[in-house]
Ligand SMILES: [Zn+2]
């Protein structure tokens with residue numbers, strides 16, 4: 320089989336590798352689509368502290384089960400599935416309190432073990448979720464980044480009276496927007512410096528009034544002009560630059576909550592006073608904690624549409640140009656998928 324292998328930082332090649340055999344409790348998936356994520360770019364550039372090389376990356380993938388290991392019901396053969404990349408031990412403190420996405424022995428598919436940038440991938444059977452029958456397979460590859468958005472909203476909680484602000488209209492910010500607008504039905508402002516990304520925000524449910532181009536408007540004034548008194552009550556940083564958290568803490572309303580997703584090693588300068596005087600809560604969110612069933616339920620109920628952010632499907636032989644597109648063309652691309660040529664199922 321052919322796999323995209325990152326041998327070392329900034330070095331990637333298409334390699335012929337032996338077909339992996341599913342171990343006990345695993346299934347082998349013939350991969351169709353894999354999303355390219357910002358974290359894949361970080362691994363490629365050697366900026367992910369958890370990864371070891373060489374590595375087959377990719378954690379946002381869909382395909383068809385075509386072999387099962389011992390202990391897995393053979394009736395699962397042929398299922399079209401999407402894979403939750405989180406593998407946890409089940410015994411540590413985090414696992415015991417239901418926070419397995421931060422398991423002390425966490426294994427992330429595509430980071431700690433080989434992932435979906437490959438014609439075939441073996442994964443634990445319980446991580447492979449059947450995709451909704453009428454959902455196009457390409458859209459199903461957005462379930463993982465959607466689960467990331469679902470996770471941070473489950474961490475912060477969402478009240479009907481919340482006024483939300485999302486920094487950044489990239490894939491995660493746009494998914495968050497759909498969760499806030501279409502699942503919770505609250506007011507949610509979203510910022511970006513590119514009109515093309517804000518146009519996607521409109522498609523994801525924002526009103527004209529809720530989009531803010533921060534290359535033309537400064538944020539505090541833009542919010543005041545839009546009638547937000549006293550600051551947003553719920554803020555998400557989907558840009559993940561250290562300066563964003565500093566501003567978020569300044570502009571948040573009293574009793575506000577801030578969701579953070581970044582992995583920057585650079586400190587943010589925050590005075591404790593800012594947090595204490597308004598009793599702000601910071602919620603860090605990593606990956607997702609068993610959120611796939613929730614996202615699949617939202618899809619089946621017609622609440623969310625995962626297709627909006629997909630801008631490109633690129634044959635996996637052209638992985639270098641796909642990476643270039645994902646990294647260097649933010650006006651034309653949002654979510655870029657690699658197509659590994661597997662089956663399309665009933666729906667695609
Ligand atoms: Zn991702």
Ligand SMILES: [Zn+2]
Pocket residue numbers: 407408409410411412413414415419422423424425
């Ligand atoms: Zn654990």
